[in-house]
Amino acid sequence: MLYSILKRAFPATAIVGKPRRIVFLRPCCIGDVVMATAALSALRETFPAAHISWAVGPWSARAIEHHPAVNALLDIGEDMPLRSPATLLRLVKRLRGGDFDLAVSLVRSPLMSLALLLAGIPIRAGLDSGGRGFGYNLRVAIDPAAREHESEIYLKAVSAVAGHQVHAYANLPVTEVALASIRARIAEEGVDAPFIVAHPGGGVNPGAQLAEKRFPTRQLAETLNRVAAARVAGVILLGGPGDVELVAEVERQLDVRSFSWVNQLTFQEIGALASEALVYIGNDSGLTHLAAASGAKTVMLMGPTDPKRYAPYSPDHLALWKPVELGAGGAVNAARADWHWARDGVSPEEAVARILAFLDR
Numbered sequence: 001m002l003y004s005i006l007k008r009a010f011p012a013t014a015i016v017g018k019p020r021r022i023v024f025l026r027p028c029c030i031g032d033v034v035m036a037t038a039a040l041s042a043l044r045e046t047f048p049a050a051h052i053s054w055a056v057g058p059w060s061a062r063a064i065e066h067h068p069a070v071n072a073l074l075d076i077g078e079d080m081p082l083r084s085p086a087t088l089l090r091l092v093k094r095l096r097g098g099d100f101d102l103a104v105s106l107v108r109s110p111l112m113s114l115a116l117l118l119a120g121i122p123i124r125a126g127l128d129s130g131g132r133g134f135g136y137n138l139r140v141a142i143d144p145a146a147r148e149h150e151s152e153i154y155l156k157a158v159s160a161v162a163g164h165q166v167h168a169y170a171n172l173p174v175t176e177v178a179l180a181s182i183r184a185r186i187a188e189e190g191v192d193a194p195f196i197v198a199h200p201g202g203g204v205n206p207g208a209q210l211a212e213k214r215f216p217t218r219q220l221a222e223t224l225n226r227v228a229a230a231r232v233a234g235v236i237l238l239g240g241p242g243d244v245e246l247v248a249e250v251e252r253q254l255d256v257r258s259f260s261w262v263n264q265l266t267f268q269e270i271g272a273l274a275s276e277a278l279v280y281i282g283n284d285s286g287l288t289h290l291a292a293a294s295g296a297k298t299v300m301l302m303g304p305t306d307p308k309r310y311a312p313y314s315p316d317h318l319a320l321w322k323p324v325e326l327g328a329g330g331a332v333n334a335a336r337a338d339w340h341w342a343r344d345g346v347s348p349e350e351a352v353a354r355i356l357a358f359l360d361r
Contacts, residue, residue: 014137019102030286039154042166082111141267151313152300170313178268194278201243202285221253
């Protein structure tokens, strides 16, 4: 009721024209930020001469700081999502300082909608889910119950700005510097080709905690052993600072030659490494999205999240998922309280068969 009143108070009327300075908002988290690169690329193609700033938190900025479609990153701090009047006003101040004439918001929060309104940006395009986009004057209606991919939802916002349907895949072009660094490291460590890159972690970030998304370590190790043996490949295990024990647990169960590179690579180097691998295997996590967007042949092991919403948005991926009934809405709402991988998830046997078929394709 409140949002309906606010939408009537702030009518949606906007003529886009040719913006000079654009702010693109998708602050968190890494997977969402990577999926948003599809919309970013479409926005750049639509306005090739515009200056585009990506408003992003420091947690996720590292993943996209070298993207060629971005002119600048606008650090909006670690206080995302907005939770208090103080954080709202800090964001408004940062946005006002950018002299933007167009904002493209991929955030469903009513506070983000309000922040853009208070910042006085003339054209404010954004997602309107359940009336929460009252502060936008170019509103893109979103049905939270619809099984739509996040990247395609984000692209709708750019389509509204462009005045026609746009499309691009999620993308994080590998830099020559990162590729040279990874090739040197591979040589120094004696890693022979082919090799598989795997990340057993995920499901933990500043915006959400959903450890149920992780394929159990025993099942992951069994899958890696069988795929690696079939392709005479080694395995490189990746992880962040919180994944040390998790990675060690998987490595103890591997029968093939393995390497543990935990908390040793930049995001750009992870993308470069994945692009050089036989295949990247990971959970529904930001790093798996990053690998796919970097051009890697990618397998995402999906549990209590829907691939129609959250699979990699790339042309060369395999989303392994056993269809089950999930709750409506986003990833957190989709998690079942009684989720159990052995009963509800893909088995190692099925995973191996489908991964090998994927590699032969």
